[in-house]
Amino acid sequence: MLHLNTKDLIDKSKSGDRVSQQKLYTRLNAPMMGVCIRYMKNTEDAEDVLLEGFHKVFKNLKKFTYENEHAFFGWVKRIMINEALMKLRKNKEIQILAINEDLDKEVDVSPLEELETRDLLKLIRSIPVGYRTVFNLFEIEGYSHQEISDKLGVSIGTSKSQLFKAKKLLRDHLIEKNQDYGS
Structure with missing residues (x-):
């Protein structure tokens, strides 16, 4: 055929x-x-x-x-x-959480490189939906904070804050996971 x-x-x-x-x-x-x-x-x-x-x-x-x-x-x-x-x-699942003004610090998420794709997906899905949504839009889809702001109806600062908190949560989960394995 x-x-x-x-x-x-x-x-x-x-x-x-x-x-x-x-x-x-x-x-x-x-x-x-x-x-x-x-x-x-x-x-x-x-x-x-x-x-x-x-x-x-x-x-x-x-x-x-x-x-x-x-x-x-x-x-x-x-x-x-x-x-x-x-x-x-x-479903009113996107809840924008408190803004953290400490946004200029870059969060190191380099241990992500060692994760399998399914583990990474599971980890991303474990964080709150607001964080997860902004993380996906910015880091995976490549949207700017302005575009995210427009799509979600939030301020640019809120978008940055959500991304910062998402990265921090992911890093904390990775550190915890590494400690669980005795690393």
Whole structure:
């Protein structure tokens, strides 16, 4: 069977071809689930976000102008991130905690390099949702504090504070984990 490239799948999906839509979903399912699971506390919520996100992808696919595969992947990823943020807001899970003005200190999280991916994901998912959300947006997705401020409706200082506290919590968890193993 002929392997269709992403552009062909998009074009056929735009015209309502269910087989192409399924192939596109299958191609993007795993990486997009990875995006969703970083923001949500449990797999069930991540799956809900994933399905809602794909619903929006296919609903808005006709408006998307294909440039290249990377741009398409980025577009789908932004939809998934926005869906995750909307679910967190809807469930009132994003709680912005007290601002710490001691923001200019850089927190060393170098022990992260030694963790397996699944351990890192588990560690990130263990921190409070506000910290986790800002950490993901800044460190993983590459958003600026201004962009995070706009997306979450918080001040830039709050975004910086949440990131600072997230890194501190992650560092503290890593130190604790190393002590548990006798390091």
